[in-house]
Amino acid sequence: MALDQSFVGRTYPATDPYEVGREKIREFAEAVGDANPVYRDPEAAKALGHSDVIAPPTFVFAITFKAAGQVIQDPQLGLDYDRVVHGDQKFAYTRPVRAGDRLSVTSTIESIKSLAGNDVLSVRGEVHDESGEHVVTAHTMLVARAAEEA
Amino acid sequence: MTARISYDEVAVGTELPAQSFPVTRATLVQYAGASGDFNPIHWNEKFAKEVGLPDVIAHGMFTMAEAIRVVTDWAGDPASVVEYGVRFTKPVVVPNDDQGAVIEVSAKVAAKDDEARTVRVDLVAKSDGQKVLGMSRATVRLA
Numbered sequence: 614m615a616l617d618q619s620f621v622g623r624t625y626p627a628t629d630p631y632e633v634g635r636e637k638i639r640e641f642a643e644a645v646g647d648a649n650p651v652y653r654d655p656e657a658a659k660a661l662g663h664s665d666v667i668a669p670p671t672f673v674f675a676i677t678f679k680a681a682g683q684v685i686q687d688p689q690l691g692l693d694y695d696r697v698v699h700g701d702q703k704f705a706y707t708r709p710v711r712a713g714d715r716l717s718v719t720s721t722i723e724s725i726k727s728l729a730g731n732d733v734l735s736v737r738g739e740v741h742d743e744s745g746e747h748v749v750t751a752h753t754m755l756v757a758r759a760a761e762e763a
Numbered sequence: 764m765t766a767r768i769s770y771d772e773v774a775v776g777t778e779l780p781a782q783s784f785p786v787t788r789a790t791l792v793q794y795a796g797a798s799g800d801f802n803p804i805h806w807n808e809k810f811a812k813e814v815g816l817p818d819v820i821a822h823g824m825f826t827m828a829e830a831i832r833v834v835t836d837w838a839g840d841p842a843s844v845v846e847y848g849v850r851f852t853k854p855v856v857v858p859n860d861d862q863g864a865v866i867e868v869s870a871k872v873a874a875k876d877d878e879a880r881t882v883r884v885d886l887v888a889k890s891d892g893q894k895v896l897g898m899s900r901a902t903v904r905l906a
Contacts, residue, residue: 637797644797645828646784651841661840670835670844671828675798699823701898703848709841752848 615727616734620690623722625683630715630743631676638668638712645669658711667709673716674702677738677751680718684736685755690722692732693757700733700754707747715743723752730759767839770880770905779837779870779884784829786821786855787863794825808859820854826866826895830888833868834901845881846902855890866890873900880905 635655642652650657651667658666685692710716723735738751791805800822803810811819827849835841857864867889874883886899 641797644790644794645825645832646790647828647832647835649835649841661842663842667842669828670831670841670847671824674824675800679799699851701848701850702824702827703846705846706842706844 616690616692616725616732618725620722621725625680625687625720627717627719627741628676628680628683630717631679633668633710633712633714633716635666635712638666638672641672641675642669655712663709663711665712667711670704670706670709673704673710673740673749673751676716677718677720677740677753680720680738681736681753681755684720684722684734692734692755693760696758696760697755698758700756701752702754703752705750705752707749710740710748714748716740716748732757766843766903766905768837768905770875770882773872773875773882773905775872775875777872779833779872781867781869782833782836784832784866784868785863786825786829786857786866788819788857788859790863791819791821791825791857794822798822798824800824816854816856818856818858821857821864821866823849823851823854826851826855826888826890829866830868830886830896830899831901833870833886834884834903837870838903838905843904844901845904847900849886849888849899850897851895852897853890853893853895855895864890866895 639653719739721737723737726733734755736753740748870884870886872882873885881902881904884901888896
């Protein structure tokens, strides 16, 4: 069943701040096998002009995707969560995420489409730090595959 | 936020050093923990097959994270990436053997913006001969 178009433009309340830790960044960098010292060594990060270690570009997805969960699991929207796959992902950065950041995400439904029976949902997540400065915008496109005929 | 590469040094068509990234089941378990994405399609073969996949598949976000390393290793400072987007076109299938899978990433400069001093880098990511990311591009601010 096609999703309700009236949800387009709906914005969800900002999430509670997520505090970015040095060790969490290190853990993520290790998981993707990236040895760049700017992710682990504050001195290496400072040499590049950063105030502390920064996170790899896709690190922030863990925070924005959790925030998008508000949308995906909104019972009023009625998306079939079990059939959702990730269609595409884009990030637009004002600055890198860094250790010590306290980040909040505000999610907005940008579009809802129906393509060949699949529901296609685009969610924008605006990420701000504690001082209200914009850090990154994440555009996440999710596809809920059409249910098979019973 | 200093990129190592100077804007004036690169031309449209400049190729970035290509890289290959191995991925095994152990890699996926580690990434699941680090990213918080514990979807069983990324570690449970029985579950993956039940939902119609050929085998366990890598997280799309894992592939996206590997692909951009070609750009961040080249540019020097990862903060030089001002925009990055991909489309997930085909899953990276990760068999439970000693080899796992390999993600092969190549990239080249596709456009330059003199005003912003940024370049658009187009990426190609393949696994097992198949393109696994589509429309994969990054905008990078150079020195």
